Amino acid sequence: MRKAGILYCNCCGKMISESCDAQREDFFHFEKTWGYFSKKDGTSESADICESCLEQWMTQFQIPPQTVERTEIFEC
Numbered sequence: 001m002r003k004a005g006i007l008y009c010n011c012c013g014k015m016i017s018e019s020c021d022a023q024r025e026d027f028f029h030f031e032k033t034w035g036y037f038s039k040k041d042g043t044s045e046s047a048d049i050c051e052s053c054l055e056q057w058m059t060q061f062q063i064p065p066q067t068v069e070r071t072e073i074f075e076c
């Protein structure tokens with residue numbers, strides 16, 4: 001969640017980044033526009049989740065997400 005240019009984790013509320021070009025850590029961002037087959041049809045949701053909250057969240061999954069080790073790291 002970005003508020004006045006500062007990026008916060010939606011889950012725990014901690015600051016992820018102070019500005020767009022000074023990212024302190026990596027985070028998970030999602031955006032979902034719900035469609036016809038959802039009760040949320042016509043709405044969009046987005047959130048930013050810090051790495052530790054994501055890790056905690058994923059421990060609740062019955063089937064863990066796929067992990068692929070990347071041999072190449074792309075810097076932007």
Ligand SMILES: [Zn+2]
Pocket residue numbers: 009010011012013014049050051052053054
């Ligand atoms: Zn968090």
